[in-house]
Amino acid sequence: MKYALLFSLAGGLLVSLPTSAQKLRKTATGSGLMEKGEKVGVWEYYATTRDGSQVITQKYDHSAGRLVFFRPFDDVLYPVRTPDGEWSRMRLTHPVFFVGGDPELATYTGRLSYPAAAEAKNVQGRVVVTITVDTLGRASNQQVLLGIGAGCDEEALRVARSIPDQWIPARVGSRAVVSKIDVPFTFRLAGR
Missing domain, CATH: 3.30.1150 (Fusion Protein Consisting Of Minor Coat Protein, Glycine Rich Linker, Tola, And A His Tag; Chain: A; Domain 2)
Incomplete structure (x- = not known):
């Protein structure tokens, strides 16, 4: 596990806390965080409209396994x-x-x-x-x-x-x- 070292100004105390190995990933169809090769947290997914603009069609929370937002149909x-x-x-x-x-x-x-x-x-x-x-x-x-x-x-x-x-x-x-x-x-x- 990776650790980040933090320094407390008040007491000069060093504290180590685990850091996340999450990386932001963006593709043509979506973006969100990856951790150990798996999608985590809320991802946004996109589509391209007829005029060529990119719109969010849904947001899905991969950690909770639930739909957060969808474009009206x-x-x-x-x-x-x-x-x-x-x-x-x-x-x-x-x-x-x-x-x-x-x-x-x-x-x-x-x-x-x-x-x-x-x-x-x-x-x-x-x-x-x-x-x-x-x-x-x-x-x-x-x-x-x-x-x-x-x-x-x-x-x-x-x-x-x-x-x-x-x-x-x-x-x-x-x-x-x-x-x-x-x-x-x-x-x-x-x-x-």
Whole structure:
């Protein structure tokens, strides 16, 4: 452990206190403190608007494991599982989020391997996978909502299932609820 030596002016006493090995880290998508390779404290996550300016989309306290701030979203109805196991659409305090927002999620959704069949047939487009996120932020029941075939649907599902459980569950008031999020995966051949 590292120690800092402090000198007390009043009594000339030397006191040693542990110092933190935290370092400030800034990326294109977020900034905050790192300690021993782990994110700690409140991190700010950013997105770029259409006009090119950078805005804070969420603040997440990695030490406490809770969302501190999120940029307001459209007031639409989202799918929520009711206590009897049925699905209903309702207004949420906030929908399912990925810690770090869309830019952080894109680091995972971009890990696609282009299927040989899709490349041979020049298949391109977007596959949308719906993911159920429980009240603890765990993902399950990944399903293709909109597919393009030629192996792309299966590849999008493979990648969706490999996304780490860094989900922030949807909330109605202060209560976490089971909800769904639709995640797009874009298949585009280079130079075409």
